[in-house]
Amino acid sequence: MDRPPGLSVRVKLTLSYTGFLMLAGVLMLGAGWLFLNRVSHVGLILIPGYRSAVVRSFAPTAAVALTFLLVFGLGGGWLLAGRMLAPLTRITDATRMAADGSLSHRIRLPGRKDEFRELADAFDTMLARLEAHVAGQQRFAANASHELRTPLAISKALLDVARADPDRDTGEIIARLHAVNTRAIDLTEALLLVSRADQRSFTRADVDLSLLAEEAAEMLLPLAEKHGVTLRTSGDITPTTGSPALLLQLTTNLVHNAIVHNLPERGSVWVHAGARPGTVVLTVENTGEQVTPQLAATLTEPFQRGTERVHADHAGVGLGLAIVKTITQAHDGTLTLTPRPTGGLRITVELPAADPRADN
Incomplete structure (x- = not known):
């Protein structure tokens, strides 16, 4: 200016x-x-x-x-x-250095606490968060570009094959193009969902997490039966405030992830919604392969997958838990991933409880 x-x-x-x-x-x-x-x-x-x-x-x-x-x-x-x-x-x-793009610089103003030092400390905290956010966005953009390039390259290769061999059976090529295009659409929608949740551009309403858990379990029950996974839900009334659509997406992603990353047969998934003082908690546990704490810490990063043993028809786009993390943070909650001693994961989402005085 x-x-x-x-x-x-x-x-x-x-x-x-x-x-x-x-x-x-x-x-x-x-x-x-x-x-x-x-x-x-x-x-x-x-x-x-x-x-x-x-x-x-x-x-x-x-x-x-x-x-x-x-x-x-x-x-x-x-x-x-x-x-x-x-x-x-x-x-x-x-x-000025931050405006020029240098986010690694810190003021670190010495001396005892006063108004200037409070301002400097707040500015250093903002720079640290901004630097982490920019680094995360850069990694996300690089990963997204890589993931989107793959289906586009496959589509181009299939079209080149069809053009080079006009007498080739087009049914197989069309089917593969349809699958690749569907994956690209799913990835694009997932990226838009992450962006929407990250910007907090949604309307808040009263939500019961236990009802969302039941809805997600009912919707994914056929998938669980196909994989031979037993799906169990339990819980009490867990009122919170947020976007019903985003919180349903969060719950669905957790249950879907627990089903497809499970034992080859006779696996189990437990979904529980409960209340604590001031918070509501959604817990999703599943059986599965052993997961190290180091691997569990990376699973919420975009395009990270726990194992390579995922059925191709439900492999997802590698954004399931990244979306869960973004939606959780957008609702001022916390996400915790804990490896189970016998294999699999315990994922806990803790959100602020709805204020009962809001209805009065």
């Missing part, structure tokens, strides 16, 4: 200090003058020319005093303002 040039804050503070000091000096000298001019002085009041003598002796002294106050105020005010504004200069320099 272009602004016309003006006085610096240091100059303004200097003039303010000087002006205040001069005003105090004028008031003090004025009080002295009133004292000398109005109060009766026994033994002096009868002296001829007393008042004129007082004026002649007081005026030069007052002028010297005011001149000294002016010089002292300007010099002292300039030094004092510079010392007081030095932290602000460091914050301004860090802001």
Whole structure:
């Protein structure tokens, strides 16, 4: 934003200090003058020319005093303002560096806590979060580009084959193109869902997580039966506030992930919704292969998959748990992934409980 040039804050503070000091000096000298001019002085009041003598002796002294106050105020005010504004200069320099794209710089203002140091610490915290967010977005964009390039490359290869061999059976090529195109559409919709949740551009309403868990389990029951997985749901009323569509997507992703990443046969999935003081909790557990804590910590990153043993027709796009994480954060909740000792995962989503006073 272009602004016309003006006085610096240091100059303004200097003039303010000087002006205040001069005003105090004028008031003090004025009080002295009133004292000398109005109060009766026994033994002096009868002296001829007393008042004129007082004026002649007081005026030069007052002028010297005011001149000294002016010089002292300007010099002292300039030094004092510079010392007081030095932290602000460091914050301004860090802001300019951040505006130029350098997010790794930190102010780290030394000294005891005051308003400037609170501002500097808050700015450092903002830079750290912004740096992490930008790094995450860059990784996400790179992974998304890679994932989208794969179906596009496959489609191009299939079309090249069909053009090079016109007599080839087109049924197989069309079927493969349909599958590849469906995967690209699913990936694009997932990316849009992540962006929407990350921006928190949704309307909040009252939601019962236990009902969403039952709806997700009912919708995915055929998939569980196909995989030979036993699906069990339980829980109490768990009221929270948020986007019903996004929270249903969160629940569906968790249950879907628990089904497809399971044992080859006789696997199990447990879905439980419960309430704690001030929060509601959705827990999804599944049997499966052993998962290390190091691997569990990476599963919420975009395009990360727990195992390669995933059926091709339900492999997903690698954004299931990344979407869960984004939706959870958008609802001010926490997501925890814990490996089960016997194999599989326990995934817990904890969200703020709905305020019962909101309906009153």
